[in-house]
């Protein structure tokens with residue numbers, strides 16, 4: 001396997017030069033509370049089918065990354081059970097009757113250790129894959145993600161998961177400012193709001209790829225196929 005060789009992935013605004021050995025698959029917040037019918041997202045009136053369409057392509061990409069022995073990292077948004085890392089502003093935002101830390105349909109909402117906080121079974125992490133528990137929207141804020149990536153000599157990220165305009169976008173912006181090249185397969189990210197999905201992807205690749213590149217999982221798999 002030639003994982004140190006560069007392969008070209010069809011992408012916008014121009015082709016992405018992928019070096020698999022230096023590229024982690026970063027899967028953002030594929031948690032039950034965001035994606036399952038009985039979860040917090042659905043309780044708020046969101047259409048979870050918008051997010052669930054990403055499960056199949058994410059599974060394929062994850063399987064390929066695992067088969068190739070490449071780095072996979074998962075994230076989960078959530079807080080300590082005592083809520084000491086939950087900013088009061090985040091707690092009360094939305095003026096919802098049920099908010100973060102309260103009991104929701106799948107346990108306490110966005111609290112670590114609760115059923116709804118965990119990753120969906122379809123994409124469940126292997127024991128060898130780091131899981132970043134993040135209190136914010138971005139995966140770099142108040143976590144050891146940057147240190148893990150540096151220690152593994154990772155310079156590129158394929159960022160997937162939910163939701164496009166919130167945690168995926170925030171993470172890509174944080175990564176970009178830290179010098180990582182981010183590639184986003186459009187079929188592996190999603191928003192509850194189709195218009196945010198469309199604009200979120202446009203914003204990444206605008207102005208010569210101001211935050212990164214947008215591609216499709218089929219193009220990434222095809223490029224990886226050359227290395228396997």
Ligand code: C5J
Nearest residue numbers: 029077162163166167
């Ligand atoms: C949100 C996320 N949307 N993972 N979280 O609150 O994007």
